[in-house]
Amino acid sequence: MRKRALQCYIEPVLMYGCEAWTISKQIQNKLEATEMWFFRRMLRIPWTAKKTNKKVLNEANKRRSLVRTIRKRQATFLGHVMRRGKLEHLVTTGKFEGKRSRGRQRERIMDGLATWLGPGKVSDIMAAVKEGICGGT
Template identity: 80%
Template sequence: MPQGTKVPEESARTAQAKINFQKMKTILTNKHISIETRKRALQCYIEPVLMYGCEAWTISKQIQNKLEATEMWFLRRMLRIPWTAKKTNERVLNEANKRRSLVRTIRKLQTTFLGHVMRIGKREHLVTTGKFEGKRSRGRQREKIMDGIGICGGT
């Protein structure tokens, strides 16, 4: 990648979480440790690396799909399911006795953070709601944090 090229925060976090997963691979893929214990280790040591700073992310459908794919990547590695195995995500989730929770957790953290920002009522409030004076720029409207969370007419 050329120098000075900015990598989206979500992609950088995903890469760091996968690196940390590989460092803990011996524990997370060990069949002698119960799946529940391995899921707890994933939740304690890997997911915080992935979700660091997620309160400020604007999650589009494309980013949401990437986060869900990352969550499935972790589960498939933990269960030692090769990429050539034709198992659906639902079967993998059933085998791990788990539901998708990563995006839901991120949305919850964003909503909690938004509550703090909205109480402040200063510049942060203006930036979050996107209400500035002056003319709008040309082209499609920028996606705001409020749109991603689903409050105030967002999806």
């Protein structure tokens, strides 16, 4: 019962707008910690209990899936944006004319997907989307 409540009520609120997030390693660690906190609360394990994350996941019969789900939603959204080919396409790919600002450049959505999928895979996905091979809306 608690698993369904977690899936129905909490995860959608947590992942609202996740398609536009840039997930750094620090944010990924925080998301995984949040997911583990949810499992511990669901199983009523106190924070003072000396249980490893593996034991908690085995007890819940679950795997860590929050970051993977977010990445899948981002990849789906990328396909949607690339097929559309308008302003969203320019913003997502970061192809603007003009000068770049000073300092370290911000991480883009494409950078995050490149680290997750691998650099060659992003270009393959972009080529497939342009040809209309990828499905979805």
